[in-house]
Amino acid sequence: MTALAPPAAARATAQSTRTGGRSGSVAWMALPALLIFFAFAVVPLAGVLFLSFTRWDGIGAIHAAGFQSWRSVLTNPGTLHALWVTFLITALSWAFQTPMSLLLGTFLAGHQRYRGVLAVFFFIPLLLSSAALAITYKALLDPNFGLGTGLGVSFLSQDWLGKGPLAVGVLVFVVSWQYIPFHSLLYQAGVRQIPVSLYEAAQIDGAGRLRQFFSITLPQLKYTFITSSTLMIVGSLTFFDIIFVLTAGGPADATRTLALDMYITGFQGNQMGPASAIAMILVLVGLVVAVLLQRLGGRDRSASQLEGM
């Protein structure tokens, strides 16, 4: 039968021998990535941190301002609201995309002949840029010239981008529309990797289809799930283009995520100091999320699910 991960003792030994005297010849491999990252991400980030302690309108001279920008950002209810909106959109995108991608991926891993054709169509949204998406959806959702009029379905002629909750929903939908094909590709690949023997064994044991799905498919998809969720959540945090061109943070501030709040404060409101503070908050949030995700991914050191098979 399937052997489980090797016992803890063997694990520990393996780990200590693994680290003994090896790191030297491995560490250099991280250097190229580190160098580029430093020059073009960390150094600018240091610049942003510096700017958060200044008062600057982006055009003139920079004035030192101590904690003024931080104070104004932290006491501004708009910041908390932006944090909430960011969380909301991230959670909703994830909640909508994951089940859909799972279902579609599982389906596409099958052998229906038309599967190939479907896959090609599903892929197209991924190739469209934010500007293209925004123009398309703004036109389709126009209450007078959009889908509602086109199909004659008045339900579709709502004030989609004009009411807060609807706008959030539209945003989540558009993002999902674009990225579900990608994630279903991941799940599709993940499903195809599941050893047939597992299913055969389960069938012999008398497990039904549903049971097999929950006891075999889902657990075996764990790493796909983590990869996919990581991409989704981290991606959502830094969404900017699509929200900016679709709603510009509106209506009012219903879709004003942290990234948008930062851009609007800095580039449109000419307040680079507070904008930089908001940027640092975003970085912090990202760090927290990333640490959580890593814990989730590496919590059981019995890494490989296929070990011993």
Next chain:
Amino acid sequence: MDPTTTSRRTFLKVAVGVPLTGAALAACGSSGPTQAGAGGGGGNAGSAGSGTATYWFLSGPPGEAIRQASVNRFNQANPNTKIKATTFQNDAYKAKIKTAIGAGQAPTIIWGWGGGGLKSYVQANQVEDLTSWFAQNPDVKNRLFPSSFGAATVDGKIYAMPAETVQPIVLYYNKKVFDKVGVEPPKTYADILDLVPKFNAQKIAPFSLGGQSRWTNMMWLEFFLMRLGGNKLFDRVMTEKGAWADPDAQKGLQMTQDLVKANGFVKGFSSITADSNADQALLYTGKAAMMLHGSWSYGIQVANGGSFVPSGGLGWMNFPPIDGGKGDPGDTVGNPGQYLSISAKASDEQKNIAKNFFKTQVLSDAENKQWIDTGQVPIVKGTEAELNASKDKDFLNFVYGIASNAKFFGQSWDQAASPTAAETLLDNISKLFQLSISPQQFADNMNKVIGQ
């Protein structure tokens, strides 16, 4: 050598060295270098004074071709110097010009909207003071509309050359729709309120509005305040703390919300954008009866509306007066012009090229003719003959009349105010139209940013 130690040492050396260099770079960069592109910027704002000036402006019709043509004419007439033009899309331009100016990489000639944006450049010492130049060249100054200089002036000094066209906000209406419903165009605001239920009963939207674009909503508030409280109130609300609490201002805010509640605007207006022309399409397809929009909309309706405009379907007027209001009914609001500034960081040679360009080619007769052909009025006095020769003479004469007769031509708030205040204003206006804040809250919110 022990590979571990070397690798770790190198690692540490690099890891420490890079941030130090980086910090040095960042520090150098942000204190505003003075050499306009002479040092690092390859191919940027004029390499060290060799007779080339750079000029950035907006791309796209209708203006791009006209601006480029003027540049070409200048280059042909002045073979020893050259102006190199680069174009950018509207939103892209706004981002790019800021980063460029902020990093000391501005082009020689900066295209802009004047007002608050220009003021921020002035405060940062990034643009040339042109007052004395205009004093030395009175013929350049005197041929332009006087009202166009307002937005170019900061603290009594002129920092930009007014250029291009005047763009007041106009009340358009669909004559065919009016005939169909059997009503007359409004003469006062009270007439408008009467018309609203009549159009709604016929399932025609009284007013088209591209609410998602925000500035479209702002036009309404600007006219309300101007008609109710006159041009003084119009100016005060963006410069004086507490001005929004003025009874006339509060009345204007309330009237706005009343009009929204009375279904004066097309259903779902908050989802309609102006830049896709969806709002204008509502008017020329007859789904809406009236629309408040900039004078540039005329050209768009001609281009996209098929036979609508040529067949005489489009009507226009200045925003009607409000009974009991203090404002002059001839006043108007909009863009009094577009503005060209000269970067203070450019070399003397480049500045001279720019001034030469302003003097000889900006709003030349050839350029004016091109503007008139697109259905717009250049800010030059005495063009009546050319206007009358155009196929759009009725509309052009109307705009020319407003611009030259208006005792007061207000610049749109979002351009006149500082960018910080403008952003808050647009934000609050959109909330006002969504009925999610009250006039009092609007006043309180604006109070916090006036003067910033």
Next chain:
Amino acid sequence: MTSTLRAETEQANEASPGQRRRHSPRNLLHLNWLGGLAAWLWLGVVIVPIYWIVVTSLKSQEVYFAENPLKPPTDITFDAYRLVLQSNFIQYFVNTVIVVVGAVIPVVFFSFMAAFAIIRGGARWHLRATNTLFLMGLAIPLQATIIPIYLVIIKLGLYDTLVAIVLPSIAFAIPLSVLVLSNFIRDVPNELFESMRVDGASEWATLRHLAFPLTRPALVTVAIYQGLTIWNGFLLPLVLTQDPGRRTLPLALWTFQGQYSVNVPAVLASVVLTTLPILVLYVVGRRQLLSGLTAGFGK
């Protein structure tokens, strides 16, 4: 060893088509009907906007608002396409390809090496620090750092070059790629590494001959994801280039956005032209793509 779904189906596909059905593990895939329903529904959802894009790109600007948006045009006009192709479109396309290829290859390569070092290098502090640094970089908003990046690029004399777009793109793609790749490398059974070491292989050889083939799915995933992100990125090209000859496709879309209005059919025509080549690439390379993604441990 293990036989995966893929291995089985490949075997089955080599057999005659008639036999394929019998060996097909189709009946072992669950919730087929629900998945099928979802797939067809989703197809509808996907197709409508795409259909709209194609149909509208063939209309003229005047007609665009006058007619039912979903109705195919009565007079098909290629004006929009002509306009797009006349406007230097090919150049923008080539530029974008250069940038994407020039960025994705280093991203994948360097991130892979870094992930390998982090996972296999053990608990040394400098590797842990690097890892934390990358984690911190996950959510750096590009818009915030754009001004400092602009300054760095200018100081390096790279302004208005395609390299200027490539370098920061690589930098910002690294954290996520390292995260995904390290998760995968962690998944490789330790015994395999041990056996390589026992055979006296160097770490580099281990990376090349063991980790690389086994991590291929993740490498492909990262390459596609980052490739698409960079393909559609517009802030970096916007701020770091200027000359029209160095524009990339996202900026090209803005050629058709006038000062007051947007030429919608032209914008959509350029969207179609942008998407078509990649679509063709996908159709042609789909098998490879899928096999790249499923090159698991089924050996």
